[in-house]
Amino acid sequence: xxxxxxxxxxxxxxxxxxxxxxxxxxxxxxxxxxxxxxxxxxxxxxxxxxxxxxxxxxxxxxxxxxxxxxxxxxxxxxxxxxxxxxxxxxxxxxxxxxxxxxxxxxxxxxxxxxxxxxxxxxxxxxxxxxxxxxxxxxxxxxxxxxxxxxxxxxxxxxxxxxxxxxxxxxxxxxxx
Numbered sequence: 001x002x003x004x005x006x007x008x009x010x011x012x013x014x015x016x017x018x019x020x021x022x023x024x025x026x027x028x029x030x031x032x033x034x035x036x037x038x039x040x041x042x043x044x045x046x047x048x049x050x051x052x053x054x055x056x057x058x059x060x061x062x063x064x065x066x067x068x069x070x071x072x073x074x075x076x077x078x079x080x081x082x083x084x085x086x087x088x089x090x091x092x093x094x095x096x097x098x099x100x101x102x103x104x105x106x107x108x109x110x111x112x113x114x115x116x117x118x119x120x121x122x123x124x125x126x127x128x129x130x131x132x133x134x135x136x137x138x139x140x141x142x143x144x145x146x147x148x149x150x151x152x153x154x155x156x157x158x159x160x161x162x163x164x165x166x167x168x169x170x171x172x173x174x175x176x
Contacts, residue, residue: 036143038150039150040149046099049098054122057123060121066146067144067145069097069142070140072140073102074108078140082160083118084161085158089164097123138156
């Protein structure tokens with residue numbers, strides 16, 4: 001038997017590993033289409049996450065004005081990264097609402113003091129029931145909701161400075 005043949009299984013493993021890694025780093029489609037786009041927000045009512053802010057319900061999104069809905073948690077590192085971008089949306093006049101998932105008021109307060117508070121209201125979703133009903137699979141995740149409470153756009157992951165022009169353009173085009 002030739003000595004190089006004993007290395008054949010190892011080389012095959014390395015080749016498969018490299019192919020798998022390349023496929024993960026360069027997916028053919030980097031977006032996950034949401035089945036919720038074009039659907040109404042599910043009916044919900046969330047208690048306030050903080051005593052000095054309003055809670056959140058479906059009716060808050062049916063006031064004839066588009067809204068930005070951000071799902072976050074104080075324990076989420078990418079959520080901290082998007083703080084400046086969310087403040088930029090707020091400063092541009094876009095109403096930013098939030099759902100805090102599996103979080104505590106004191107942790108949310110520390111988080112907002114550290115990263116800014118762009119939110120008009122924050123609802124507490126301790127069991128992630130509303131988060132799942134909306135079609136969110138993690139944090140951070142954001143939605144653009146039209147003035148009738150219809151989900152028009154979903155953004156998975158943190159909002160970055162590069163995302164702001166597109167989000168602002170979509171928000172301006174949303175029906176009231």
